[in-house]
Amino acid sequence: MTQLFPMHAIAIESRRRGQRLVGPIDLTLGGQGATVVIGPNGAGKTTLLQLLHGTARLSAGQIDWACTTEEARHHQGFVFQRPIMLRRTVLENLIYPLRLRGAPKDKARKAAREWAVRVGLEPLLGRAAPVLSGGEQQKLALARALICKPKLLFLDEPCAALDGRATREIEMILQTAKADGTRLILSTHDLGQARRLADDVLFLVGGRIHEAGRADTFFNQPETEEAQAFLRGDIVE
Numbered sequence: 001m002t003q004l005f006p007m008h009a010i011a012i013e014s015r016r017r018g019q020r021l022v023g024p025i026d027l028t029l030g031g032q033g034a035t036v037v038i039g040p041n042g043a044g045k046t047t048l049l050q051l052l053h054g055t056a057r058l059s060a061g062q063i064d065w066a067c068t069t070e071e072a073r074h075h076q077g078f079v080f081q082r083p084i085m086l087r088r089t090v091l092e093n094l095i096y097p098l099r100l101r102g103a104p105k106d107k108a109r110k111a112a113r114e115w116a117v118r119v120g121l122e123p124l125l126g127r128a129a130p131v132l133s134g135g136e137q138q139k140l141a142l143a144r145a146l147i148c149k150p151k152l153l154f155l156d157e158p159c160a161a162l163d164g165r166a167t168r169e170i171e172m173i174l175q176t177a178k179a180d181g182t183r184l185i186l187s188t189h190d191l192g193q194a195r196r197l198a199d200d201v202l203f204l205v206g207g208r209i210h211e212a213g214r215a216d217t218f219f220n221q222p223e224t225e226e227a228q229a230f231l232r233g234d235i236v237e
């Protein structure tokens with residue numbers, strides 16, 4: 001069975017037009033739990049997730065998975081802040097990633113129905129995905145990612161535009177995915193969400209990891225002045 005972890009990111013950087021946006025960052029990830037990436041606007045959270053996932057180009061450094069990079073990519077999913085829906089039904093959106101991976105039609109259909117039930121979208125299976133509400137679309141995006149049983153799921157501000165109820169539903173799906181063994185890495189501006197979901201925290205400022213560690217330690221005894229200020233709700237730049 002393919003093992004992704006431990007993953008070692010060594011001195012990774014993202015530069016644009018000669019300007020360093022993120023890095024250098026060194027990071028080791030073990031195979032369990034949820035890592036929550038927090039930090040002010042422009043700190044580099046999205047870019048870091050994309051570098052790790054391989055959708056943004058490394059300007060320097062390297063990422064070593066316990067398997068090949070190709071295998072690692074195959075076992076990852078990425079959920080965006082604004083979900084990208086196929087202009088097809090909910091059912092077809094769920095079937096699509098499985099068919100892409102070669103699953104037979106019947107099997108894909110069965111899994112799609114099971115996932116629709118799990119995330120509460122069963123009554124909407126025949127509806128066109130683009131007309132779903134924001135919360136419904138995000139649940140669909142999550143189910144579409146999880147249906148492939150990723151070993152690692154990146155989520156970039158998955159609840160940014162959602163109300164409390166939709167956020168709670170998404171968080172429950174994420175907690176179940178984590179309990180089922182999916183490694184989560186998500187960015188959020190919602191400190192309440194970070195406290196609820198995080199096992200580990202990466203606190204980014206200015207493209208660098210400013211503080212990192214166990215969530216309870218970070219939230220209860222942040223070491224740096226910037227982290228203390230950020231947790232108080234002060235402006236950190």
Ligand SMILES: Nc1ncnc2c1ncn2[C@@H]1O[C@H](COP(=O)(O)OP(=O)(O)OP(=O)(O)O)[C@@H](O)[C@H]1O
Pocket residue numbers: 016021039040041042043044045046047048
């Ligand atoms: N394609 C790009 N070209 C130039 N600069 C970019 C590009 N993408 C991101 N940046 C810059 O890189 C920095 C990090 O951006 P990023 O979106 O990763 O931050 P973030 O922490 O996710 O921000 P936010 O909380 O606002 O979503 C920002 O200064 C941003 O302007």
